[in-house]
Amino acid sequence: MASTTATAGLLKPRIRLGEAVERGVGLTIVVAGLVWVIINFVQDPKLCFSVLLDGLNRGALYALIALGYTLVYGIIELINFAHGDLFMLGTIFSANLLINWLGVTSATFGGILALILTFVVTMVFCAAINVSAEFFAYRRLRRAPRLAPLITAVGLSFVFQNIGLKWNGSTQKQWPSLIGNHGFTVGGVLVRYSLFVTLSVTALLLFGLTFIVQRTRQGKAMRATAQDQDGARLMGINVDRTISFTFALGGAMAGTAAMLWIETYGSTKFDLGFQLGLMAFTAAVLGGIGNLVGAVVGGVLIGLVQAFNEGFPHGAGQEWTQTVVFSILILLLVFRPEGLFGQRTTEKV
Amino acid sequence: MSTLPAALKAPRQRRSIASLAWPLSFTAAVILVFVFYRYWLPNIANSGERFVADWFPITTINLCVIWVIMAIGLNVVVGYAGLLDLGYVAFWAIGSYMGAWLMSAQFFQVNFHLGDPTIVSKGQGVHISFWLVLLAAGAFCALWGVIIGGPTLRLRSDYLAIVTLGFGEIIPQVFQNGDKEHIGFNLTSGTKGIGPIDPIGTGWLSNFKGVDPALGLSGYELPYKFLVYAVIAAFCVFVSLRIRRGRLGRAWLAIREDELAASMMGVSLVKAKLSAYAVGAVFGGLGGVAYATLVGSVFPNFTFNFSITILLMVVLGGMGNVWGVILGALVISWINYTGLGQFGDWYNGQFNSHVDFPSYNFLIFGVILVLMMLFRREGFLPESRTRLIMREPARTEMEAVGADIAAAEAEIEITEETEDELVSSETTKRADGGES
Numbered sequence: 001m002a003s004t005t006a007t008a009g010l011l012k013p014r015i016r017l018g019e020a021v022e023r024g025v026g027l028t029i030v031v032a033g034l035v036w037v038i039i040n041f042v043q044d045p046k047l048c049f050s051v052l053l054d055g056l057n058r059g060a061l062y063a064l065i066a067l068g069y070t071l072v073y074g075i076i077e078l079i080n081f082a083h084g085d086l087f088m089l090g091t092i093f094s095a096n097l098l099i100n101w102l103g104v105t106s107a108t109f110g111g112i113l114a115l116i117l118t119f120v121v122t123m124v125f126c127a128a129i130n131v132s133a134e135f136f137a138y139r140r141l142r143r144a145p146r147l148a149p150l151i152t153a154v155g156l157s158f159v160f161q162n163i164g165l166k167w168n169g170s171t172q173k174q175w176p177s178l179i180g181n182h183g184f185t186v187g188g189v190l191v192r193y194s195l196f197v198t199l200s201v202t203a204l205l206l207f208g209l210t211f212i213v214q215r216t217r218q219g220k221a222m223r224a225t226a227q228d229q230d231g232a233r234l235m236g237i238n239v240d241r242t243i244s245f246t247f248a249l250g251g252a253m254a255g256t257a258a259m260l261w262i263e264t265y266g267s268t269k270f271d272l273g274f275q276l277g278l279m280a281f282t283a284a285v286l287g288g289i290g291n292l293v294g295a296v297v298g299g300v301l302i303g304l305v306q307a308f309n310e311g312f313p314h315g316a317g318q319e320w321t322q323t324v325v326f327s328i329l330i331l332l333l334v335f336r337p338e339g340l341f342g343q344r345t346t347e348k349v
Numbered sequence: 350m351s352t353l354p355a356a357l358k359a360p361r362q363r364r365s366i367a368s369l370a371w372p373l374s375f376t377a378a379v380i381l382v383f384v385f386y387r388y389w390l391p392n393i394a395n396s397g398e399r400f401v402a403d404w405f406p407i408t409t410i411n412l413c414v415i416w417v418i419m420a421i422g423l424n425v426v427v428g429y430a431g432l433l434d435l436g437y438v439a440f441w442a443i444g445s446y447m448g449a450w451l452m453s454a455q456f457f458q459v460n461f462h463l464g465d466p467t468i469v470s471k472g473q474g475v476h477i478s479f480w481l482v483l484l485a486a487g488a489f490c491a492l493w494g495v496i497i498g499g500p501t502l503r504l505r506s507d508y509l510a511i512v513t514l515g516f517g518e519i520i521p522q523v524f525q526n527g528d529k530e531h532i533g534f535n536l537t538s539g540t541k542g543i544g545p546i547d548p549i550g551t552g553w554l555s556n557f558k559g560v561d562p563a564l565g566l567s568g569y570e571l572p573y574k575f576l577v578y579a580v581i582a583a584f585c586v587f588v589s590l591r592i593r594r595g596r597l598g599r600a601w602l603a604i605r606e607d608e609l610a611a612s613m614m615g616v617s618l619v620k621a622k623l624s625a626y627a628v629g630a631v632f633g634g635l636g637g638v639a640y641a642t643l644v645g646s647v648f649p650n651f652t653f654n655f656s657i658t659i660l661l662m663v664v665l666g667g668m669g670n671v672w673g674v675i676l677g678a679l680v681i682s683w684i685n686y687t688g689l690g691q692f693g694d695w696y697n698g699q700f701n702s703h704v705d706f707p708s709y710n711f712l713i714f715g716v717i718l719v720l721m722m723l724f725r726r727e728g729f730l731p732e733s734r735t736r737l738i739m740r741e742p743a744r745t746e747m748e749a750v751g752a753d754i755a756a757a758e759a760e761i762e763i764t765e766e767t768e769d770e771l772v773s774s775e776t777t778k779r780a781d782g783g784e785s
Contacts, residue, residue: 158657330516
């Protein structure tokens with residue numbers, strides 16, 4: 001038995017260039033990036049500062065979506081392709097609920113209450129969709145070859161996207177936002193209130209999730225299920241319910257992100273989820289997939305990279321964002337698949 | 350088509366007539382379709398002609414053949430080698446742009462002609478014979494297959510899917526941004542696309558009656574183009590069937606079923622995986638060039654939807670079985686281009702409604718994908734071998750290390766230490782990861 005374990009590592013195709021070279025290349029890339037950021041800041045500090053704030057805001061949203069990826073991956077090792085599209089459905093739902101169905105347009109006291117209500121309902125909405133996707137599709141495929149649930153997730157992503165397309169139309173739709181563009185200026189730079197809302201909600205949820213996973217009984221069940229489903233079952237853990245709970249948490253994160261996205265940017269489109277989902281997945285991998293703090297840090301970093309690329313005087317511009325982000329993803333998976341915070345195991349390789 | 354009989358007439362022939370079955374029936378089917386559209390269709394009754402023109406237009410037939418080529422290519426990667434490639438559209442794009450660069454006036458700075466002397470375009474730019482472009486695009490795509498495959502060698506199936514997806518997004522974006530404004534040199538004309546693309550030169554075949562020296566975009570030439578694309582498809586079928594039976598094909602299947610076991614049996618994982626990507630990419634490149642000549646221009650509209658549609662064709666038809674994949678490609682592409690729209694027209698006419706059926710195509714495809722995975726994972730025309738694998742539940746941890754074989758002995762023999770190792774080792778759990 002022991003020999004199986006040992007040889008499994010050895011027999012993996014190894015194309016490593018050697019630890020030192022890899023580290024050197026990695027460091028060079030990071031240093032070059034930092035130098036580039038500093039040059040930009042020196043040239044136009046005011047612009048760069050506002051870009052930085054926008055990046056933080058964007059990054060916090062990516063972090064919330066990435067949390068959903070990381071939770072689900074952490075427990076059943078499935079890349080939930082449909083997660084981004086779930087987020088997109090959430091944006092459409094929350095905008096419709098708040099503006100069309102509740103008829104709220106201004107930030108009065110009642111408006112704020114309705115906002116909070118929309119928040120909760122959107123979380124429940126996304127959680128419900130995610131749980132039913134698990135119940136009707138992924139659960140039946142738990143013992144199937146790995147390819148099967150992955151293809152199912154891709155199929156579901158298509159389904160969600162087209163529901164969004166039918167619901168929201170094929171073009172970008174703009175919604176009025178309650179907190180939107182209000183803010184105060186510091187040294188000529190507009191600091192939006194939405195930034196504070198997004199950051200504090202993200203931080204709160206991160207703490208809440210960490211608490212649930214590390215301290216509660218349910219969290220213990222989640223960790224046990226992640227380690228060994230059969231073992232967990234033998235210990236009296238209801239594995240199916242635990243996995244459903246995880247999907248619900250992930251869906252709620254997507255719902256939160258959706259609501260905050262609508263309040264920050266006010267626009268949504270049917271393919272928003274695909275793009276943001278990929279960004280968020282990159283963020284989750286960057287932080288070390290399965291790691292909650294890592295997902296948040298990764299999300300903020302990816303948000304900053306995107307904002308810097310699009311807003312900086314020397315940035316490559318919006319039309320290259322995907323290329324930049326995916327290049328990061330590919331380099332990362334090749335050189336450091338365990339991410340920034342993950343443990344170096346054979347797991348992901 | 351000429352390559353097929355030659356190859357089958359190998360000296361030490363001890364094959365029965367059965368091995369000739371597919372080349373013969375394929376040729377017969379192709380000739381039948383060609384004769385129907387070229388000679389018969391213009392002469393049949395008006396209503397019949399309209400029915401065929403509505404439901405089975407020759408343009409759709411040609412597009413279907415191109416999707417068939419793509420699906421056969423992806424089948425090599427996903428069906429044979431079990432590597433989930435979600436960015437296959439990258440090769441389609443590269444192939445199409447190779448065709449566009451080598452067969453148009455895009456690079457007007459140079460004046461380069463090669464191959465077919467009957468080619469119509471005598472102007473500026475690079476104008477190379479279609480058949481040579483096929484070779485060039487195949488080679489170029491093979492190179493890119495290795496470049497894209499390289500970083501994925503160390504990754505497990507789902508990470509591999511993400512990396513290929515990343516490449517599938519990056520490469521079309523590069524083509525989209527490849528104009529003077531963005532990269533300082535007009536490589537791809539950006540969103541304006543490249544066109545017109547040279548027609549297919551027919552060379553000495555133009556001596557036959559009715560064959561044009563150059564197959565362009567006019568409707569009358571489309572049946573001839575169909576023949577050209579069918580030859581490419583036949584080549585792809587031939588190659589993938591032959592490789593499947595050979596050493597490399599068996600290595601791919603072994604990797605698909607159990608990577609660890611395969612590598613222990615001496616299969617070189619690096620070589621086998623990279624060649625799977627390369628062969629798949631070659632087919633994608635051939636299809637890309639064919640697509641460029643069919644449309645007559647190339648635009649950077651290669652999206653993720655393309656990749657998933659091809660994947661759906663492979664899954665629907667039956668991973669690993671070339672005939673199933675061809676069937677899947679024909680059905681799905683026909684539904685996509687004509688079937689759904691025609692059905693919608695018929696339905697709306699019948700029930701006096703206004704449902705926009707074609708806009709639901711991807712919703713339907715997504716649903717089919719999910720349902721297939723839930724209820725018929727092996728596809729409609731599966732290889733018997735695939736059916737067994739897809740139906741078999743993934744092994745549990747204990748089985749992965751061989752516990753199911755020696756279950757009884759294990760009770761006695763496993764000492765406490767090794768048992769601990771067994772439970773704690775992550776690698777054993779991972780051992781069943783490669784088999785999907």
